[in-house]
Amino acid sequence: MSIIDIHTHPVFFNDGIKPAETRLMIKHARQQGIEHVVSLGDVLRYGRTPKSEHLRILNDETAGLIQRSRGFVVGFCYVNPLLGEKAVRAEVDRCVGEKGFRGIKLELSCNATNPAMAGVMHAAREHGVPVLQHSWNQLYKSSRSFHSDPEDTCALAKEWPDVRIIMAHLTGSGFRGVRAARGLDNLVVDTSGGGPENGLIEYAVEQLGERRVVYGSDYPIRDFPCCINRIKGADISARAKQRLLHDNAAELLGL
Numbered sequence: 447m448s449i450i451d452i453h454t455h456p457v458f459f460n461d462g463i464k465p466a467e468t469r470l471m472i473k474h475a476r477q478q479g480i481e482h483v484v485s486l487g488d489v490l491r492y493g494r495t496p497k498s499e500h501l502r503i504l505n506d507e508t509a510g511l512i513q514r515s516r517g518f519v520v521g522f523c524y525v526n527p528l529l530g531e532k533a534v535r536a537e538v539d540r541c542v543g544e545k546g547f548r549g550i551k552l553e554l555s556c557n558a559t560n561p562a563m564a565g566v567m568h569a570a571r572e573h574g575v576p577v578l579q580h581s582w583n584q585l586y587k588s589s590r591s592f593h594s595d596p597e598d599t600c601a602l603a604k605e606w607p608d609v610r611i612i613m614a615h616l617t618g619s620g621f622r623g624v625r626a627a628r629g630l631d632n633l634v635v636d637t638s639g640g641g642p643e644n645g646l647i648e649y650a651v652e653q654l655g656e657r658r659v660v661y662g663s664d665y666p667i668r669d670f671p672c673c674i675n676r677i678k679g680a681d682i683s684a685r686a687k688q689r690l691l692h693d694n695a696a697e698l699l700g701l
Contacts, residue, residue: 447479447687447688447691447692448479448480448481448691448692449478449479449480449481449661449674449691449692450480450481450482450483450484450661450691450692450695450696450699450701451475451480451482451483451484451661451662451663451665451670451673451695452484452578452612452636452660452661452662452695452698452699453484453486453578453614453636453638453662453663453664454483454484454485454486454662454663454664454665454666455485455486455487455488455489455664455665455666455667456468456471456483456485456511456519456665456666457485457487457488457504457507457508457511458488458490458666458667459488459490459491460488460491461666462666463507465514468511468514468515468519471483471665471666472515472518474670475518475665475670478670478671478674479674480670481518481692482517482518482519482520482695482699482701483518483519483520483665484519484520484521484522484548484549484662484695484699485508485511485512485519485520485521485522486522486524486551486578487504487505487507487508487522487524487551488504488507489504489524489551489553490553491504492504494553494554494555494592495526495528495555496524496526496555497526497529498529498533498537501524501525501526501537502537504524505521505523505524505537505540505541505545505547508521508522508523508524508541508547509521509541509545509547512545512546520547520548520699520701521541521545521546521547521548521549522547522548522549522550522551522578523537523538523541523542523547523549523550523551524550524551524553525537525538525550525551525552525566526555527552527555527556527560527562527563527565527566528555528556528560528562530562530565531564531565531568531569532565534565534566534569535565535568535569538550538566538569538570538573539569542569542573542575543573547575548575548576548699548700548701549575549576549577549578549612549699550566550569550570550575550576550577550578551577551578552566552577552578552579552580553580554580554592554593555592556591556592557590557591557592557593557594557598558579558581558594558598558599558601558602559594559598559601559602563602567602567605567606567609570609570610571606571608571609575610576609576610576611576612576698576699577609577610577611577612578611578612578614578636579594579599579602579611579612579613579614580593580594580614580615581594581595581596581598581599581613581614581615581618581619581623582594582595582596582615582618582619582639583595583596583618583619583620583622583623595619596613596619596620596622596623596626596627597626599611599613599633600613600626600627600630600633603627603630603632603633604630606632607631607632608632609632610632610633610634610698611630611632611633611634612633612634612635612636612660612698613627613633613634613635613636614636614638614639614662615636615638615639615640615664616635616636616637616638616639616646616647616650616659617637617638617639617640617641617642617643617646618639618640619635619639620643620646621646621649623635624646624649624650624653624654625653627653627654627658628653628654631658633658634657634658634659634660634694634698635650635654635658635659635660636659636660636661636662637650637659637660637661637662637673637676637677637690638662638663638664638668638673639664639668640668641668641672642672642675642676642679647659647676647677647680647682647690648680648681648682651680651682651686651690656682656683656685656686656689656690656694657689657694658694659689659690659694660690660694660695660698661673661674661677661690661691661692661695674691677690677691678691
């Protein structure tokens with residue numbers, strides 16, 4: 447079964463940036479049956495609110511990975527919505543329009559309901575690419591200004607029904623996140639985040655349908671085999687496993 451991993455960080459705090467490290471990552475991934483990985487960038491290197499010059503460095507690293515991997519790596523453009531619509535549009539135009547990236551990545555710059563998100567969503571709609579939003583259940587209200595709970599990401603999807611949203615971290619969003627995502631046809635949930643949790647894959651497929659759940663690992667924070675086998679070992683149909691591990695991502699990314 448061919449696999450597409452929609453959530454990886456091949457460069458993480460500078461590790462993985464050398465060509466030899468790229469080759470090792472690709473070899474390891476191919477051994478697990480992976481045919482493409484989506485690189486989301488070294489998103490924590492410059493803190494929560496990276497400047498434009500930081501984003502160019504990180505996105506250029508992703509472009510280098512794509513070139514060295516001969517298409518094995520697929521790029522998402524990392525942006526900071528708080529820099530304003532003009533800056534966001536310029537970086538998305540550069541990465542998606544010129545370099546062939548296939549999506550937009552958001553981390554912790556601001557909450558998904560922040561008005562500054564409009565610039566990102568306009569750019570995503572214009573280029574026809576999905577937006578992957580870091581999402582995780584939070585315990586502290588003080589973090590909500592920059593950290594998106596699953597309900598925040600779902601509110602974004604409701605506000606922009608013509609833009610495809612990837613809600614990151616099924617394990618971090620949990621059963622609560624799955625319930626919040628019901629009825630949002632433009633939103634899919636990726637399976638990254640934490641170790642396997644009994645019954646969670648099955649619940650997501652039951653509640654959202656097999657077309658709205660997509661495999662992601664969060665490599666190198668998590669390991670490919672563990673993340674793949676949480677799906678292969680789930681009590682869902684063989685067809686659903688095929689959709690989660692490959693087909694949904696292929697359709698979403700136009701691969």
